[in-house]
Amino acid sequence: MNFNCTDRWMRADAKLKSLIPTIQQLYLSELDLPKDQQSPIFYQLFNALIRGAELLKKCENISPFNPYLRYRYALQILRLEQEIQGFMDLMPAHILLDSRKLKQELQDYYQELQPADMSSMLKESIFKQASLLTSDPASPDSMLLQQMCLDDSCENEGFNHSVHGIIPEKSQFYVGLEKPIRDLNMLLFQKEVSVVGLHCIGGGGKTTLALALCNDDDIKGYFQNVVFVTVSQSSNVKGLIETMWDKIIGVKRPEFQNVEDARMQLQQQLLCQSKSTLVILDGVCSRSILGKLLFEGRGYKTLITTRDISIIPQNSCTRLYQLPLLGQRDAQSLFCFWGFGQTSIPTNADASLVNEVQTGCKGLPLALKVIGSSLNGEPRAAWETAKKKLCQGEPISDYHKDGLLRCLETSISFLDDVARECFLDLGAFPEDKRICADALLHIWVYVRKLEWQEAFTILWELASRNLFNLTSNSRSAAAISYENASELYFSQHDVMRDLAIYLASQDHIINRKRLFMPRKEQTLPGKWELLNERPFDAQIVSIHTGPMHESEWFEMNFQETQALVILFAASEFHLPPFIKSMKKLKFLMVCNHSSKRATIEGLEVLSSLPHLRSVRLERLVAPNLQKQSNALHNLEKLSLSLCEGFGSASTFDYPKLHDFNMDHCSDLEELPPNICYMPSAHMWSITNCHQVHKLPYDLGNLSSLRVLRLSALPDLKELPPSIGNLGELEYLDISVCEALKELPEEIGQLKKLTELDMRECSRLKRLPISGCGLISLKHVICDKEIKTQWLWAKKISIPELRIEIVEAQFRSDWIDD
CATH class of the missing domain: 3.40.50.300 (P-loop containing nucleotide triphosphate hydrolases)
Structure with missing residues (x-):
């Protein structure tokens, strides 16, 4: 930490600690009052200050070479400052001044932790450059996430970082082929x-x-x-x-x-x-x-x-x-590419130390890539630690359990405790599969108790270290800006998943915080059944089977489980009855990996889950889900991908949903009218549902909506006039709605709309006059045929409007199966 940052930390820490005794006294004095006269305000504030003291203690030793950790702590400092602000109106006058001083010190410290270059990278580059990723994770030209470290102008014995952003031409660097x-x-x-x-x-x-x-x-x-x-x-x-x-x-x-x-x-x-x-x-x-x-x-x-x-x-x-392992020259080129962003050792680096670390990778490409990435931008001490650990490791054997895993364990030793726990959660998902990043983020939000933005920063950090790959379609950046990663996908190398499972399985199976099936089996593991009468401690459970009928499940006790991932390949599947024991369950993912949709039974167990907040269903026929809506009244996020059975839905009542996604639901023609009764929804997405030809008249009832995505609905002929009632709407996507001929005049009422994506709307030739009233509009993506009209609107009333012209292109997200 530099001098200014240390100085600000000490001042904020001193102010915080001076307030704690005073607030503690007030809290204790409240306990002497009759219960009906007690106020929880001082107890809540006391707890907030204690958490703040613990946070500042963690901040004391932040490395200037770890921009992700600095940014995450900056977010936590900001939340603490905002929490204190919330108490200030209720504070007695004699401590109000001290609280204001603490709030100012926290603001100053937040600014110091997050300088201008940090903000630029992690607020703009993360969101905007996500759109540079391709949609095909198997492509050798896929733009995988790269080194995203900063040059903080800090030097440490010759190790300073000079790589900025994403390496431009190709993210992969091939040698020895x-x-x-x-x-x-x-x-x-x-x-x-x-x-x-x-x-x-x-x-x-x-x-x-x-x-x-x-x-x-x-x-x-x-x-x-x-x-x-x-x-x-x-x-x-x-x-x-x-x-x-x-x-x-x-x-x-x-x-x-x-x-x-x-x-x-x-x-x-x-x-x-x-x-x-x-x-x-x-x-x-x-x-x-x-x-x-x-x-x-x-x-x-x-x-x-x-x-x-x-x-x-x-x-x-x-x-x-x-296939031979890499020779010295090729190994050095690959290692330096990921460690320094160039194919040779930099002149200001200790060549002997770099060579010793690289030699410890034994010429193995994955180790060279992952360990090189983990050391990118790290100080000399980190390199010395890596050298020591690699020298102590065993030679890489024919099978990687003893050799390779210990070698690769070095790559995560530089993660802090929270990021390491997040990495271990990756074992819940199969290797070599394209998994929606939202699923992983929801586990971190609901189980790890992270704020979404902090969880996303960890996602980016792990990807930048090549612990897994991220891919995306070209339109994910806008959604990510609004805390939705439904079009961002991750996949992991089987060896990296083996590492996550290996590290997560050190405790006895009953005491593990994660209980994963490493690969698909026809039934649950026999060891689970032997212990099924004992309660498991697992917070996260991942099950991967073939077809399962109700009678094939045995009872298990999962009282502590908060996240459940069910993966299977079958045309019929019954949910495990023991889900009803998961009273703390917050996240549920049910995914069918077979080529056809599966009929799902046993959904009634969801009615016994009062804390369930997020549900993700993929490639299922689940016509009874809407019948569970009354029981799922606390649900906040619902994602349905490649599902059927909702075309005949007459009810769809989830009043607390914040985030609703329906993608490739092939039998959906019309949405049920009461689907618009989601007063808390801020993200609403209906995409690639090719039979949808009409939207509910009451669409405008989604009064809290900030993002509305109606993409690839080729039969949709019009937008309802009530869309003008979406006063909070900031982002509207109507791309690839080929039957859409015009926009309603009411669209001009969207005074907060900042981005509009209307690419490949081939029949939409005219803008309504009210379009000039979109005074907050900053960015329009459209076809060249309508560019002139937007230029006119820009000249008349929207001077800051940026108009982006795109060519029609084939996209794989049109493919249903």
Whole structure:
């Protein structure tokens, strides 16, 4: 901490501690009064000051090299200052002056913790640059989050940071791939070879090499079709075969009865065609799964990536390629890219120390990337600590449990306690899956008790350290600004998930704060059943199974559970009856990973959850959810993605909802009228529901709405006039509403509207005259056909308006299944 910051901290700490005894005396004196005359004000203020003293103690040792922690503590200082402000009107006159002085010291300290460059990065760059991410996490050109540390003009024995923002051209930096690509090409081009196994330990770069191979010119010249399929530990085999059919055969697939039927029909099609095809099966870990995904055909070849060499078939048509770890030169280039933002050791760094840390990564690409990112911008002491820990670690063995995990544990040792707990929560979600970031953020908000903005800062910090990947579509930034990350997605490397599960599983299974199933199983683990009569301490529970009927669940006692993640792959699924024991449950996610929507039963257990605040349902048929609305009267956030069963909903009563998202609900035509009775809603999103042709007349009853997203509703013909009653609306998205011909005159009443996205509204040719009344409008995204009218409005009455013209583009979020 610099001198000024330390000085301000000491003054704020002194003021705070001088107030505590006085407030404590007043609080104790209140206890002498009759109960009906006691006021809770001094007790509440006393607790706030105690929390403030603890916070300032934590702030004392903030590193200037950790901008995320400084920003998070700044937010907490600001909340403390605002809390004290709330008490000031009720304070006796003799302590009011001291309180005002404390409030001013906290304000000064907040400003010191969050200088102008910090605010610029974490308030503007985080929100705005999120839109630079692509929507395809599997793409080798995906813009993954990068080093986001600041140059605070601080130096520490030669280690100062000079990388700003996101590295511009490519977030990935590939080294050491030229020879492996040539070697694989030689194997794949051999006429007698039909299967090539690519093997190395976890984190060795198999997926990176396979993705690079997809873009290799020689491969694209030799094969007419190159298909990349991710196969994880928890894969739905029938769904994988359906994906292969879609990408290889290219015609509408039939309804497969089961895995064997799907396999037989795809094999028949492959024998009838002669298109040269390379299928890459990435991350295969089971011989039985692999056996169901291998096919024959003229010109058909398969590349398998795996960490388990024993699953590769041994015959005359198969070749095995062992991917070597990186040599010294390539390892140094990769490490320096993530550690310094350049491909060599900076002149002002201690080359010997850098080389020792890099050598400790054993040439393993994942370790070089993650550990390099974790040390980006850190002082010399952090590098010395990393060197010591890496030197004490075991050599990386064939399997990563003892070697690689201990190596990678170094990468999270620089996280503070809160961020480390957040990292461990990642084990609740499967590897190599695209998961909505809102799900993770809601766990941190409701279980970790973080404010949303602080939780989002941690999300960004973990991504910047490459502990997981973040991707987004181009329109997420506006929603993120309003505390919604429904269009931001994360995915994690299987080894990083293994690390999270390994670290979260150190206690006895009964006492763990997190109870995770590492991979999909047909039923719950047998060890759980052996202990099912004892209460579990788990705050977060993650279950991953196949189809489950009511009779297949056994009773379990989860009295402490606050977050439950249920993942499955089936056409029918019954929620576990033991959910009713989760009286503290606040967050529930039910996600079906099969290719078709699943009928969900057992929703009535939700009626026994008085504290449930956030529900996320994906790829389900859940027609009875609306019947639970009376029981879910405290629900604040509801997200429905790829769900059916709401098209015939006659009631939809959730009066306390703040955030409502409905995406790709294919049978939805009209919204029930009372869906607009959400007086607390500030975020309302109906997107990619292709049959919606009409909105409720009473849309204007959503009086607290700040964000309204009505995107990709191609049959929507008009906006109701009552939209003019949305006096708090700041962001409106009507993009890709192709049937929309005009905007109602009442839209001019939206005096707080600052951003309007109306791209790809091809029939919308005219603006209403009232559009000139949108005096707060700062940004419009539109097609070039309507640009002239917005230029006229800018000239007449909206001088600060920025008009952004975009071209029509195909987006994957139109794809339903």
